[in-house]
Amino acid sequence: MELGQVLALFAAALSAFLAGMGSAKGVGLAGQTNAGVSTENPEVNSKLLVLQLLPGTQGIYGFLVAVIILINTGVLGGTMKAVSVMQGLALIAAVLPVAVVGYFSAIDQAKVASSGMLMTGEHPDMSGKAITMTVMVETYAVLALLASFLMVMAIQV
Amino acid sequence: MAIVDMKRILLAGEKASRDALLLRLQRMGCVEITPFELEEETALSTQPAQALLDHVEQRLTRARWAVDRLTRYDKTKSSMFSPKPVATEQQMMPGADEQQRLEALIDALEDLERRSGEARGLETRVATQLEQLEPWLALDISLHEIRDTITSRQYVGALPPAALQSLQAAWEGRPVSIELVGQSRDSALLWAAAHGSVAGDFADSLKESGFTPAQLGDFTGTVKQEYQRLQGERRQAQQQMQEIEASWGEMVTHLPELKVYHDALKVAQERRMAADRLIHTRDTFLLRGWVPAPVEQKVLAMIRQEFPGVVAETSVPGEDDEPPVLLHNNRVVAPFEAVVTGFAIPSPTGIDPTAVMMPFFACFLGMMISDAGYGLMMAILVPLLIKVMKPAKGGRKLFWIMGIGGLFTVFWGFMYNTWFGFNPLQNPPLDPIYRPMEVMILCLGIGALHLLTGVAVGAWMNIRRGQWLDAVYDQLSWVLLLAGLGMLAVPSLAGIGQWVALAGALLILLFAGRNKTKNPFKRVLSGLGSLYGVTSWLSDLLSYMRLFGMGLATGVIGMVINILVGMVMDIGPIGWPFGIVIFVGGHLFNAGINILGAYVHSCRLQYIEFFGKFYEEGGRPFRPLEQTPRYVRISDA
Numbered sequence: 001m002e003l004g005q006v007l008a009l010f011a012a013a014l015s016a017f018l019a020g021m022g023s024a025k026g027v028g029l030a031g032q033t034n035a036g037v038s039t040e041n042p043e044v045n046s047k048l049l050v051l052q053l054l055p056g057t058q059g060i061y062g063f064l065v066a067v068i069i070l071i072n073t074g075v076l077g078g079t080m081k082a083v084s085v086m087q088g089l090a091l092i093a094a095v096l097p098v099a100v101v102g103y104f105s106a107i108d109q110a111k112v113a114s115s116g117m118l119m120t121g122e123h124p125d126m127s128g129k130a131i132t133m134t135v136m137v138e139t140y141a142v143l144a145l146l147a148s149f150l151m152v153m154a155i156q157v
Numbered sequence: 158m159a160i161v162d163m164k165r166i167l168l169a170g171e172k173a174s175r176d177a178l179l180l181r182l183q184r185m186g187c188v189e190i191t192p193f194e195l196e197e198e199t200a201l202s203t204q205p206a207q208a209l210l211d212h213v214e215q216r217l218t219r220a221r222w223a224v225d226r227l228t229r230y231d232k233t234k235s236s237m238f239s240p241k242p243v244a245t246e247q248q249m250m251p252g253a254d255e256q257q258r259l260e261a262l263i264d265a266l267e268d269l270e271r272r273s274g275e276a277r278g279l280e281t282r283v284a285t286q287l288e289q290l291e292p293w294l295a296l297d298i299s300l301h302e303i304r305d306t307i308t309s310r311q312y313v314g315a316l317p318p319a320a321l322q323s324l325q326a327a328w329e330g331r332p333v334s335i336e337l338v339g340q341s342r343d344s345a346l347l348w349a350a351a352h353g354s355v356a357g358d359f360a361d362s363l364k365e366s367g368f369t370p371a372q373l374g375d376f377t378g379t380v381k382q383e384y385q386r387l388q389g390e391r392r393q394a395q396q397q398m399q400e401i402e403a404s405w406g407e408m409v410t411h412l413p414e415l416k417v418y419h420d421a422l423k424v425a426q427e428r429r430m431a432a433d434r435l436i437h438t439r440d441t442f443l444l445r446g447w448v449p450a451p452v453e454q455k456v457l458a459m460i461r462q463e464f465p466g467v468v469a470e471t472s473v474p475g476e477d478d479e480p481p482v483l484l485h486n487n488r489v490v491a492p493f494e495a496v497v498t499g500f501a502i503p504s505p506t507g508i509d510p511t512a513v514m515m516p517f518f519a520c521f522l523g524m525m526i527s528d529a530g531y532g533l534m535m536a537i538l539v540p541l542l543i544k545v546m547k548p549a550k551g552g553r554k555l556f557w558i559m560g561i562g563g564l565f566t567v568f569w570g571f572m573y574n575t576w577f578g579f580n581p582l583q584n585p586p587l588d589p590i591y592r593p594m595e596v597m598i599l600c601l602g603i604g605a606l607h608l609l610t611g612v613a614v615g616a617w618m619n620i621r622r623g624q625w626l627d628a629v630y631d632q633l634s635w636v637l638l639l640a641g642l643g644m645l646a647v648p649s650l651a652g653i654g655q656w657v658a659l660a661g662a663l664l665i666l667l668f669a670g671r672n673k674t675k676n677p678f679k680r681v682l683s684g685l686g687s688l689y690g691v692t693s694w695l696s697d698l699l700s701y702m703r704l705f706g707m708g709l710a711t712g713v714i715g716m717v718i719n720i721l722v723g724m725v726m727d728i729g730p731i732g733w734p735f736g737i738v739i740f741v742g743g744h745l746f747n748a749g750i751n752i753l754g755a756y757v758h759s760c761r762l763q764y765i766e767f768f769g770k771f772y773e774e775g776g777r778p779f780r781p782l783e784q785t786p787r788y789v790r791i792s793d794a
Contacts, residue, residue: 050753057754061706064713068590076720128499128760135761142706143699146597149709153593 007088012066015095019062019102026055026110033114037121047127055110058102061145094151101144109137162450163480170467186783190446192434220419227412240547244789273401280394292341293380301377310356315344320366420786482776492557507773522562525755527708529570530577531748535563578715604701611770630668637661711751718743
C-alpha cells in the first residue's frame with residue numbers, strides 16, 4: 001500500500017472518528033440530563049428522547065463523508081485505486097470541517113439540548129422551542145458537512 | 158385558512174338547571190367559560206361550588222393514587238399500538254351506589270397499603286435487632302444473669318481491637334476477668350467482670366480504651382434464644398408481606414373500572430371548576446364565555462330547545478376584548494396546525510399561516526427524508542396505524558403530517574432516484590452525489606421562494622389592515638433589493654438588476670426608521686442599520702442547504718446498509734437470514750433517525766426563516782369546557 005492510500009484512509013478515519021466521538025459525547029451528556037429530568041417528571045421522557053438524539057447527527061455526517069471517500073477511492077468496490085500523496089493530503093484537508101466542527105458542535109448542541117430538557121421538564125408545552133433552539137447549533141454542522149462533501153467530490157482520484 | 162371568529166356568549170338562568178347545562182356544554186365541547194373579574198367584596202359570590210369542588214378533588218386524588226398503585230401490578234402488556242379502552246357516557250356518570258362501591262374499593266386498597274407499610278416497618282425493625290444481636294451469639298449465658306452483685310460489676314460491650322491487648326496487659330493479675338466473646342467488623346466484643354474494690358478504676362480504664370456498652374435489650378434467656386425468636390418474627394412479617402403482595406395482584410382486576418372512575422371524576426372536576434367561574438345569586442347564575450361563530454347557532458338552538466329556563470345571548474367582541482384563538486383549516490391542511498401551535502399561537506389580530514406553510518413543510522420533509530421507499534412505507538402505514546391505535550386528536554395530527562409527508566417523500570425519492578438505498582434509474586432527474594450543484598441550487602431556489610412567500614404574507618397582513626405604505630416600505634423594498642441582487646448574478650439582467658436593487662436599498666435607507674424618530678439624520682442611520690440586515694438574508698438562504706445535506710445523508714446511509722447486506726449475502730445461504738435482518742433493521746434505523754431529523758429541521762425552517770418574516774404571536778388558545786379523560790376514550794353513543 002502506498003503513502004497516498006494510507007493518507008486517504010486516514011482522512012476517512014479522521015472524519016468518522018472525530019465527528020463520531022463528538023456525537024457520542026453529546027448524546028451521552030444529553031442522556032444524563034434526560035435521565036435526571038425524567039426522574040422528576042417521567043411523563044416528558046418521550047419528548048426528551050428527541051432532544052437527546054439531536055447531537056447524534058454529527059456522527060452520521062462524519063460517517064457519511066468517510067463512506068464517500070471509501071467509495072471514491074474504490075475501497076468499497078474491492079480494490080483500492082492509486083492515490084497520490086498530494087491527493088491524500090487534499091482529502092485530509094477536505095474532511096477537516098466535518099471532523100472538527102462536527103466534534104465541537106455536537107458537544108455544544110448537547111449543552112443546549114440539556115438546558116432545553118430542563119426547560120421542557122418544567123414547561124412540557126415548550127418542548128417545540130427547546131428543539132428549535134437545539135437545531136440552531138446543527139446549522140453549522142450541516143454547513144461543515146457540505147463544505148467537506150464539496151471538497152471531497154472535487155478531488156478526483 | 159383562518160383564525161376562527163369568536164363570539165361573546167352570555168347565559169343566564171336558574172341555578173337548578175346549572176349543572177345539567179354545564180354537562181351538556183361539556184359534552185358539546187365548544188364553549189370556553191371566562192371568569193368574571195369581580196371586586197372582592199361582592200354579593201355575587203362564587204362560593205357555593207367551592208365545597209363540592211374540594212370533595213371531588215379529594216376523591217380524584219384518591220382515585221389517581223389507586224390507579225397508579227395498581228398499575229404497578231398490572232401484568233397485561235399494554236402495547237404502544239393498542240388504543241385506549243372505550244367508556245360510555247353512562248359509565249362516565251356513575252350512580253350513587255356505584256360510587257359507593259368504588260369508594261369502598263379504594264378504601265380497601267388504602268387499608269392494604271397501610272398494612273403493607275406496617276409489615277414492612279416490622280420487618281425492618283426486626284432485621285435491625287437481629288443485626289445487633291448477631292455478633293453476640295457466642296455469649297452463651299442468660300442475659301438476666303449478667304448483672305452486678307454485691308462484690309462485683311459486669312461489663313458487656315465493644316472495644317477497638319488495638320486497645321484490647323493493652324487493657325489485658327494492664328489488668329493482668331488483678332481481680333478482673335476479661336473474656337473475648339467475638340469479633341465484629343471493627344471492634345472486639347468482650348465480656349468482663351471486676352471485683353468491687355477495683356470496679357471504679359476498671360470502669361475508667363475501659364472508658365479510656367474506647368469501650369461502648371452493648372445494647373442487648375431487656376430480656377431473659379441467652380442471646381441465641383432471643384435471636385431465634387426474632388428470626389421467627391421476621392419470617393412471619395415476610396409471609397405477611399407476601400400475602401399482601403398477592404392481594405395486590407388480585408386487586409388488579411379492578412384496575413379497568415378504577416380507571417373509568419378516575420376519568421369520571423376528572424371530567425366532573427372540570428365541570429366543577431367551570432361552575433366556579435360563574436357568578437351566582439341565590440337562585441340564578443350568569444355564565445360568560447366564548448363560542449366560535451360557526452357553531453354559535455348550534456349552541457343557541459340546543460339551549461332554546463333543552464333549557465327553556467336559560468336565556469342566551471351572543472355578541473361581537475368589543476374593542477378591548479381579547480378573544481381566544483382557534484385555528485380552522487380544511488382536512489388536508491389541518492394536521493399541520495400542530496406545527497404552528499408547537500411554535501406559538503398566533504395573535505387574534507394576526508393570521509393563521511398553516512395553509513401557506515403546509516406545502517413547504519411537506520415538501521421539505523420529502524426532500525430531507527428523500528427515500529421513496531421510506532415515503533411509501535409512511536404513506537401506507539400511517540392510515541393503518543391510525544386505524545389500529547386510534548390516537549387522540551393531538552397525536553392524530555402528527556400521524557397525518559407523516560402520512561402526507563410520505564407522499565412528498567415518494568416524489569422526492571423518485572427525483573433523487575433512491576428506493577430503500579437502491580438507485581434503479583440510469584439517468585436520474587437529480588443526483589445529489591455526483592451532480593450536487595444542481596441539487597444545491599434547487600434547494601436555494603426553493604428556499605428563496607419560501608422566504609419571499611413569507612415576505613408576501615407580511616405584505617398581505619399590512620394591506621389587509623389598510624397600511625399600504627407599510628407594505629411598500631417594509632416588504633416591497635426588500636423584494637426589490639433581493640430580486641435586484643439576484644438579477645446581478647444573471648449577466649443579461651445585471652443592468653436592470655442594479656437599479657432595482659438600488660431602488661430597494663434607497664427605500665429601506667429612507668423609510669425603515671420612519672416610526673422611530675423625527676430627526677432625519679437618526680432616521681437614515683436607523684435605515685442603514687436595517688440595510689445591514691441583508692446579511693441575515695444571506696444566512697437565512699444558506700440555511701436551506703440543510704435540505705441538501707439531510708437528503709444526502711439518508712441516501713448514503715441507505716447505500717451503505719445495502720453494501721453491508723450484499724457482503725453478508727455473498728457468503729452463501731448461511732448469510733441470507735443475517736442479510737435480511739441487517740436490511741430490515743438498518744433501513745428501519747435509517748428511516749427513523751431521518752424522519753425525526755427531517756421533521757425537526759422542517760420545523761426550524763418554518764419557525765426561524767419563514768415565521769421571522771411576518772409572524773405575530775401572542776394569542777391565547779381556545780380552551781372550551783370539554784371532556785379530557787386520561788385513561789379511556791368516551792364513545793359518542
